[in-house]
Amino acid sequence: MKMAANEKVIEFKGVTKRFKDLTAVNDVSLDIHRGEFIALLGPNGAGKTTLVEMIEGLKQPDAGSIRILGKEWARDEAFLRMRLSGVLQETLFIGKLRVDETVNLFASFYKRPRSRSDEVLELVELTGKRKALVEGLSGGQRQRLALAIAMLNEPEIMILDEPTTGLDPQVRRGTWEILRRLNRETRSTMILTTHYMEEAEFLCDRICIMHQGRILTQGTLDELLHTHEPGEIVEYRVQNEQACVELRQNDNVISYSYDQVSAKARILVHNGSDFLFRLSEFVRDHKIKIDEIVVRKKTLDDLFLSLAGRGFHE
Ligand SMILES: Nc1ncnc2c1ncn2[C@@H]1O[C@H](COP(=O)(O)OP(=O)(O)OP(=O)(O)O)[C@@H](O)[C@H]1O
Structure with a gap:
């Protein structure tokens, strides 16, 4: 289904999520648009992961509403499952499988042809490692493999939950280049949680700073830097x-x-x-x-x- 360029793909209205006495996400309203690359920044415990897990349908809000591509997890799980994917801080793979076997395995889950496996490996610049065993990959290469798998289904929305944590600065920068290119080429909407300011600066159109479950402030980098303090x-x-x-x-x-x-x-x-x-x-x-x-x-x-x-x- 093709939709308008400025279409809202995610709409949070007054969303609250509690764990017993603790309010992890507190009355958050947020719209995210198609193709946008948005960062959620904030100190430990700010509520970033809880918020993205609600987008991924892994957690349900206690109050408020969440619409994704105009749908809701409770009613349209199969539809949404096919259109969202995520990359976590660390992904578990089978070490004894080769890179191409790993991608082909996931491609078969999604009923995608092998040619798509080749395409995604190319996208993340892992073609040269096609025949390598997964256990021999470096941290950065493993993250690119996770990204390739996440791209298999041509997702409309991608969740990147601290995707470069633990990578050395040079590898991190290489991963940013790939993420930025993917966002531009695929027009996939990307939601990034990170602790690295420069990652958000480099990649994102819009930055939301969270604290104690709330969005403290949000805007483009320029807006944030100029509105808050000259x-x-x-x-x-x-x-x-x-x-x-x-x-x-x-x-x-x-x-x-x-x-x-x-x-x-x-x-x-x-x-x-x-x-x-x-x-x-x-x-x-x-x-x-x-x-x-x-x-x-x-x-x-x-x-x-x-x-x-x-x-x-x-
Ligand atoms: N399943 C859970 N049960 C109880 N409390 C939880 C659960 N998940 C998260 N919390 C609490 O909710 C708050 C928000 O956590 P969350 O993981 O969303 O924050 P975060 O911003 O992603 O933090 P970090 O940067 O450390 O990953 C924290 O106080 C956390 O301890």
């Missing part, structure tokens, strides 16, 4: 932090933090170059030694830190 970040290393207290009492300063371990000050300011000028005067006049000075634009990490400061640990 300004730039100045960072520097200083051992004698107490001598710099006066610097904070400046109209230019929005917020200040100091990390004892790295001896780094991190200051959010309205204007980075004005602050740098003031900083250089100050350290010269007070004979304070600072180094590793950086002025930079804000990142999602900074937003997360400031939301954490204001709300996460209240």
Whole structure:
């Protein structure tokens, strides 16, 4: 069934999920559109997995409604099962099977021809490993195999639950490239949960930050960075932090933090170059030694830190 480009494929209305006294997802309303790549970010226990498990039909809400492709799990399980698939943090495979045998096995469950197995291996750049035993694959290759299997059925919606956790940075980046290309080429709607800010920054059109079961804020990266706090970040290393207290009492300063371990000050300011000028005067006049000075634009990490400061640990 072809649908309009801006069509809502997932609609959460006032969804709540409780485990005894604990409210894991609290009155969440959220629309996700076709082809969108959306990230759910948040600290441990924020409710991200519970939310995606409700999308996957693994958990039922206690209140509110969830419509997926206009259907509901309770009534249209067979329809939805064919159109959704997921990649988890880790997938169990049979180690003694070869890569192509593994994909063919899953293809037979979905009644897909062998040519589709070849296609998905190509999509995730595993063609060269077709004859390798699964037990000999690296972590990144195993994740790509899981992705290939998830793609077999040409899913309209894909759930990626921390798909790159535990992978080294280079392999993680390679996986991002593949995910981004898949999203563009297949127009599959992708929902990613992650702890990596840069993963959400790199991949996603929209980012939802969750905390204690609620969506604290959401938007494109630009919207999040500009709506929540204007300004730039100045960072520097200083051992004698107490001598710099006066610097904070400046109209230019929005917020200040100091990390004892790295001896780094991190200051959010309205204007980075004005602050740098003031900083250089100050350290010269007070004979304070600072180094590793950086002025930079804000990142999602900074937003997360400031939301954490204001709300996460209240
Ligand atoms: N089956 C369950 N029974 C009881 N409590 C649960 C269950 N599943 C999740 N919870 C609780 O619900 C809350 C939300 O958990 P959830 O796994 O959705 O968070 P998360 O944001 O995915 O966290 P993480 O980043 O650590 O994976 C947590 O407090 C968790 O302990």
